[in-house]
Amino acid sequence: xxDLGRRGLPKTDPTLLRLRLIGSMEARTMMGESVLPIxxxxxxxxxILALADRKPVNRSRLSELLWSRRPxxxxxxxxxxxxxxxxxxxxPLGVDVIDVQRHALSLKPVxxxxxxxxxxxxxxxxxxxxxxxxxxxxxxxxGIDPAFDIWLxxxxxxxxxxxxxxxxxxxxxxxxxxxxxxxxxRLLNMDELNEAAWRARMQAAAYKGEHAQAALYAEQAIRTxxxxxxxxxxxxxxxxxxxxxxMPAPASAASANGASPVPLTxxxxxxxxxxxxxxxxxxxxxxxxxxxxxxxxxxxxxxxxEAAGNDRQYADDMLDALSVALVNxxxxxxxxxxxxxxxxxxxxxxxxxxxxxxxxIIRHAAGEDGTVRRKLLVRLLDLRPNGSIIWASRIExxxxxxxxxxxxxxxxxxxxxxxxxxxxxxEARRMxxxxxxxxxxxxxxxxxxxxxxxxxRQLLPEIVALVDKARRVDPEQPLVALARALALHTQYxxxxxxxxxxxxxxxxxxxxSCYAQWPENPTGCFLVAFLSCRFAHQISRAEAMLSAMxxxxxxxxxxxxxxxxxxxxxxxxxxGDRQRAVERVEKYSGMRTEHPVGVxxxxxxxxVLFFCGKEKAAIQMGSMITGLYPRRASVLVYYLAALGFSGxxxxxxxxxxQLLSLIPGLTVEQVMGAHQYLPAMxxxxxxxxxxxxxxxxx
Numbered sequence: 001x002x003d004l005g006r007r008g009l010p011k012t013d014p015t016l017l018r019l020r021l022i023g024s025m026e027a028r029t030m031m032g033e034s035v036l037p038i039x040x041x042x043x044x045x046x047x048i049l050a051l052a053d054r055k056p057v058n059r060s061r062l063s064e065l066l067w068s069r070r071p072x073x074x075x076x077x078x079x080x081x082x083x084x085x086x087x088x089x090x091x092p093l094g095v096d097v098i099d100v101q102r103h104a105l106s107l108k109p110v111x112x113x114x115x116x117x118x119x120x121x122x123x124x125x126x127x128x129x130x131x132x133x134x135x136x137x138x139x140x141x142x143g144i145d146p147a148f149d150i151w152l153x154x155x156x157x158x159x160x161x162x163x164x165x166x167x168x169x170x171x172x173x174x175x176x177x178x179x180x181x182x183x184x185x186r187l188l189n190m191d192e193l194n195e196a197a198w199r200a201r202m203q204a205a206a207y208k209g210e211h212a213q214a215a216l217y218a219e220q221a222i223r224t225x226x227x228x229x230x231x232x233x234x235x236x237x238x239x240x241x242x243x244x245x246x247m248p249a250p251a252s253a254a255s256a257n258g259a260s261p262v263p264l265t266x267x268x269x270x271x272x273x274x275x276x277x278x279x280x281x282x283x284x285x286x287x288x289x290x291x292x293x294x295x296x297x298x299x300x301x302x303x304x305x306e307a308a309g310n311d312r313q314y315a316d317d318m319l320d321a322l323s324v325a326l327v328n329x330x331x332x333x334x335x336x337x338x339x340x341x342x343x344x345x346x347x348x349x350x351x352x353x354x355x356x357x358x359x360x361i362i363r364h365a366a367g368e369d370g371t372v373r374r375k376l377l378v379r380l381l382d383l384r385p386n387g388s389i390i391w392a393s394r395i396e397x398x399x400x401x402x403x404x405x406x407x408x409x410x411x412x413x414x415x416x417x418x419x420x421x422x423x424x425x426x427e428a429r430r431m432x433x434x435x436x437x438x439x440x441x442x443x444x445x446x447x448x449x450x451x452x453x454x455x456x457r458q459l460l461p462e463i464v465a466l467v468d469k470a471r472r473v474d475p476e477q478p479l480v481a482l483a484r485a486l487a488l489h490t491q492y493x494x495x496x497x498x499x500x501x502x503x504x505x506x507x508x509x510x511x512x513s514c515y516a517q518w519p520e521n522p523t524g525c526f527l528v529a530f531l532s533c534r535f536a537h538q539i540s541r542a543e544a545m546l547s548a549m550x551x552x553x554x555x556x557x558x559x560x561x562x563x564x565x566x567x568x569x570x571x572x573x574x575x576g577d578r579q580r581a582v583e584r585v586e587k588y589s590g591m592r593t594e595h596p597v598g599v600x601x602x603x604x605x606x607x608v609l610f611f612c613g614k615e616k617a618a619i620q621m622g623s624m625i626t627g628l629y630p631r632r633a634s635v636l637v638y639y640l641a642a643l644g645f646s647g648x649x650x651x652x653x654x655x656x657x658q659l660l661s662l663i664p665g666l667t668v669e670q671v672m673g674a675h676q677y678l679p680a681m682x683x684x685x686x687x688x689x690x691x692x693x694x695x696x697x698x
Contacts, residue, residue: 015030015110015111015113016029016093017029017090017112017113018113019113021050021137022115035090037085042082042085044144044145045066046086048062049098049105050112051114051117054107055106056106062105063076064147069145120162138152160190167187177208183197184200193228195233199237202214202217202241203240218244301357302323302358304319305322305359306360307361314362325413326416328416328520328521332356357383358380358419360378361376362375362377375396378393378394378395380419417595424449424596428450436466444470445480445484447466448483448484449482455602457631458631460491466483466487467483470483478514481510481514482524485507485510485511486527492674496671497672504531522564526549526567528541528542529546529549539677562588563597563598563601565587569581569588573608573612574677574679589605602625606625606642607638611678615642615646619651622643623639623651626639636658637690640659642689643655669697
């Protein structure tokens with residue numbers, strides 16, 4: 001029995017009737033007295049009501065399930081008898097817990113509790129409800145009626161699949177070896193070919209110092225797969241087994257003295273997607289030999305792009321280009337499909353420890369002019385537990401059989417950047433329920449990124465605390481540097497000169513660290529350029545990094561990369577090229593929602609429009625953004641400055657009060673202290689707009 005709740009605290013249950021359906025059926029009062037009916041049909045009736053998700057069940061449906069071979073009138077008469085028997089059996093409760101209506105029956109939710117229902121709704125916290133791994137739902141109710149047997153199989157399948165999903169979550173989210181072993185045993189009892197469970201068994205045993213047991217699990221895994229499938233387990237599992245075999249046996253003296261095992265360290269994703277973002281029970285000496293691999297975020301596979309006819313050769317070419325682009329990100333462990341003979345089987349990939357799969361398909365559609373156009377649909381699938389699509393994008397393909405696909409290959413750089421951010425945010429949401437103290441450096445970082453994108457300055461203390469802890473846990477992780485750079489920059493920008501520039505300077509240093517480890521990843525290059533723009537003495541670096549970013553992409557591909565377009569607008573504004581700045585920001589405005597980082601660039605968009613003399617557009621955009629994110633001082637200050645020239649008294653007063661509620665006592669002089677990087681003309685314009693809007697000068 002493993003309890004994932006707070007150990008040592010009793011679970012209170014105020015309900016009058018407590019039903020246990022997993023294993024031997026039980027029905028007890030709150031005092032522990034059994035009120036389980038005697039007859040099989042009566043138990044079956046109670047079971048149907050208990051598994052109806054608290055919805056009323058029609059009498060006709062109950063008759064069909066329990067007396068499928070009887071005429072309707074006899075079945076209804078039998079049902080009436082069983083209802084009376086059930087109510088009599090439950091009479092010691094003193095209160096009616098079954099709502100009996102003319103046409104339907106239901107179990108009253110406030111007065112009753114059901115173990116299977118808690119597992120379906122409460123998730124991991126209800127696992128103490130489980131008995132032995134072999135326990136079956138309503139094990140003694142087989143054979144009541146053929147229709148009931150079919151219904152019972154459906155319910156068992158539903159609960160079994162849900163339990164399997166929760167067990168796989170345990171393997172990813174827990175680091176207690178006893179919990180991992182229990183979850184792995186249960187999972188293998190349901191699916192003996194689940195590689196994530198086999199790896200968890202080996203890793204947990206090795207962490208506990210039981211090296212012989214870990215080796216035994218390894219041999220059992222190989223024998224199981226060879227006997228069932230005629231082949232060895234997948235590459236991730238075999239890599240772990242190889243490391244186990246190379247591991248030296250522990251000294252007998254140390255074992256006899258109960259020496260503590262090797263300390264816990266973050267597990268490499270290459271040892272299985274189940275360890276993603278996980279402070280794993282993986283001992284340090286079981287890591288892959290390549291230290292860089294152990295710092296990757298997830299394991300990802302790319303399935304062949306589906307195409308037909310003349311598109312086949314282009315599909316193969318794009319598959320190669322996509323693979324190269326994803327590898328160059330230096331974020332994922334990119335692996336080949338685990339089973340080439342079943343490479344489209346998502347279940348096979350998931351059991352082999354792959355976290356995500358990228359799929360592609362070339363589609364043909366008639367355009368408005370009647371011509372047939374080709375589009376490439378790229379999708380990112382989460383293989384845990386059911387292959388759901390978490391991100392997708394469509395790319396227009398050149399027309400003609402001899403079309404040049406060079407631009408399409410370059411556009412994969414922008415596609416892959418979106419894929420990595422989709423993974424970051426998806427993982428942050430997946431483990432949002434976990435306390436921060438249980439998170440790895442990667443987990444802390446993605447949580448900080450997710451909170452940053454909420455655009456709420458009141459969350460900044462929590463965000464900075466997360467990235468500071470992440471740096472203490474793993475100071476060499478590039479994702480930590482990325483999150484810390486954005487967090488410190490946002491804190492600096494939101495304080496509007498009320499704090500020293502050290503946060504901004506440190507943000508640039510973190511960005512440079514991220515770029516040094518991700519040199520071919522557009523994210524690192526963009527980050528250095530973006531943050532360097534905030535300091536007059538670093539403008540030349542920002543311009544150089546922007547040029548380097550532009551060289552990574554073709555001009556056509558660049559036009560699809562929104563964050564780079566916004567960066568071009570910002571640099572052009574600082575350089576005094578107002579025409580180009582406006583052209584670029586107008587191009588970007590229709591793309592701002594296509595990339596998650598776009599939320600962090602919203603202040604720049606309002607700022608560029610204001611400084612380039614587009615007050616009306618700045619007011620319109622500022623009004624929209626402050627409506628969506630009312631606690632963003634970095635947007636409000638430019639919105640307020642634009643309103644200062646508009647003569648819109650009511651809106652100006654509201655914006656000023658909103659800004660001062662976020663930063664009481666803010667003055668024009670303080671705001672100007674955070675804008676030393678601007679040209680003199682732009683600084684004068686900002687100061688004049690804020691003074692006319694009623695902000696105190698000093």
